[in-house]
Amino acid sequence: MLFVVCFVLPIPIALLIYSAFYVRLPTDLPIGVIDGDKSSISREIEFDLDSTSTLRVVKEYNSILEAKDDLNDGNIYGLVIIPDGLQKNIKLGVESKIGFYYNAQFVLIGKALDSSFLKVISTVNAKTDTIRKLIKSSNFGVAFSSAMPIVSKIQALYNPSNDYAQFLMTLILPCTWQILTALGMLNSIGRISGAKNYLQAFGVNIIIFTFWGMAMMVFFQTIGYPMNGSYLVLFLGIVMMSSSISAIVIFFQALLRDMTKTVSVIAAYTAPGLAFAGITYPQNAMDGFALFWSHILPISYFMEIYLQQANYGLAWNDTLKIIIQMFPFLLFLPLGVLIEDFRRGK
Secondary structure: OHHHHHHHOHHHHHHHHHHHHOOOOOOOEEEEEEEOOOOHHHHHHHHHHHHOOOEEEEEEOOOHHHHHHHHHHOOOOEEEEEOOOHHHHHHHOOOOOOEEEEOOOOHHHHHHHHHHHHHHHHHHHHHHHHHHHHHHOOOHHHHHHHHOOOOOOOOOOOOOOOOHHHHHHHHHHHHHHHHHHHHHHHHHHOOOOOHHHHHHHHHHHHHHHHHHHHHHHHHHHHOOOOOOOOHHHHHHHHHHHHHHHHHHHHHHHHHHOOHHHHHHHHHHHHOOHHHHOOOOOOHHHOOHHHHHHHHOOHHHHHHHHHHHHHHHOOOHHHHHHHHHHOHHHHOHHHHHHHHHHHHHHO
């Protein structure tokens, strides 16, 4: 089991996670349309929706009731409802609302649907307003500027392409690596005793999973994720991460002296890492308990180190401050060794 955890599982788990996210961006998400207007504007909107890389109009419906079953069954992810009289209202300058319904339980898909739909509607608004302005001015540049006097310029500082694979995989793989490091440490000491044996197993476990941690960083860069910082600083963070979780496992095993109980405790401790690492659920939005749990997880500090180095190339001395914050986790190692020596002495 120790051999499987340390040398076999990391590669197939990484490939499995990568295979789930290799597409990177959601494309051709099927949607339905109810065209109540049957006008040139409504056909143009439908064409624009279908022309995006994210959306694909697969069916037109006559009523919401008719589309309900396909929405429930997942045959379509969203439904656009174009109201009757849309073209007439646009020409008269009367506000019209185009409905868009989708299942928000599909968080990433819902975000992609919503973003693409808003872009299409914004484009249609800009075109119709520009045409209206052209009536007063034959100059297209003047008409366009008048229709859109303010143009937004948005620059994302992290994951600018909205690559959901980068967003999730750079969190899921480190969280999995944390769990494998804990399992490797537990299988190393589960059937041995004595402080000296614990320390030897601790050193070997750090070497093995520091290697896998660096392999993970190289893998991220190989598949095109940014790396603007220092590999040396990342190496220090990986060593500290491996040491921290290994020390915690030694402490609980020395305290409980039962692999089953230790597995349960470590599982309960590390499993929330995906939610509380500060990526999918930002720390500044957490309440007291969630923030506390985030601070007692080594993965939270490691993710901050990785993001700062990989995406922003932060100065090494600023990142070292985060690494120093992880040193209290290492206190679990001498505590575990002392408990083990005390129990053997008895």
